[in-house]
Amino acid sequence: ESFNPDVILVDLEMPAPHGGSVFDIVRSKSEAYLIAIAPAAADTVRIRALRAGADDVVSVPVSPEELAARCQALLRRPRNLHTRWDPMAASVIVLGPLSVDVGRKEIQVHGQDVPVTRIEFALFEQLCRHPAEVRSRIQLLEEVWGPNWVGDTHVVDVHLSNLRRKLQRLAPDLRFIHTVRGVGFRLSTDLLRSGGAADSDERDLIPA
Numbered sequence: 001e002s003f004n005p006d007v008i009l010v011d012l013e014m015p016a017p018h019g020g021s022v023f024d025i026v027r028s029k030s031e032a033y034l035i036a037i038a039p040a041a042a043d044t045v046r047i048r049a050l051r052a053g054a055d056d057v058v059s060v061p062v063s064p065e066e067l068a069a070r071c072q073a074l075l076r077r078p079r080n081l082h083t084r085w086d087p088m089a090a091s092v093i094v095l096g097p098l099s100v101d102v103g104r105k106e107i108q109v110h111g112q113d114v115p116v117t118r119i120e121f122a123l124f125e126q127l128c129r130h131p132a133e134v135r136s137r138i139q140l141l142e143e144v145w146g147p148n149w150v151g152d153t154h155v156v157d158v159h160l161s162n163l164r165r166k167l168q169r170l171a172p173d174l175r176f177i178h179t180v181r182g183v184g185f186r187l188s189t190d191l192l193r194s195g196g197a198a199d200s201d202e203r204d205l206i207p208a
Helices: 021-025 043-052 064-075 118-129 137-145 155-168 189-194
Strands: 007-011 031-041 055-059 094-095 098-101 105-108 112-114 175-181 184-187
Touching: 007 021, 007 064, 021 112, 031 043, 031 064, 043 055, 043 118, 055 064, 094 118, 098 184, 112 155, 118 137, 118 155, 118 184, 137 155, 155 175
Parallel strands: 007 031, 031 055
Antiparallel strands: 094 098, 098 105, 105 112, 175 184
8 A cells, every 4th residue: 555656557358346446446545547448449438437537548559658658648737636635735736727736836727827926825825725724814824924923914815815816817707715704714615616625514614
């Protein structure tokens, strides 16, 4: 279980253990991309594999060069963590049309870059990393500026207001950041539901 591959090849001709779905079995243990391997894959086979959870389907025989190219193409995608998603550990956080690349300090909406300042990114990253919490102004100030910050707590409002406008230019029908009056900020339920992260019982009280 210490082996953590980036891409896994799945042979569609091999029966799954206990008659289950091989994709479900792999997904329960790994967040790697899945490439299904099928002999002369017809459209019905491709569609079935993709619906079952494959990220790509290739027909055999396939050259090593093509297979390597397909693996590289998958690895260029922002990773959508399929299972066991831990927002505190994720390097790329994906919710619906939103992608937050922590390593590159980049935010995209519908694949388009959102120009953000260092402070705007740091604040938004904290909201994304605590998807089940409302973050208070004090918490955000300490996380972004450090425990010895000095000044007006409403500087957080200014930065998040600017960021909210930038995000909504690219998705005007989607709310990204919700202000909880007298408490702080959270990601909007709209955003969580667009990414499948909001539970039906979590309504407007739960950020994500």
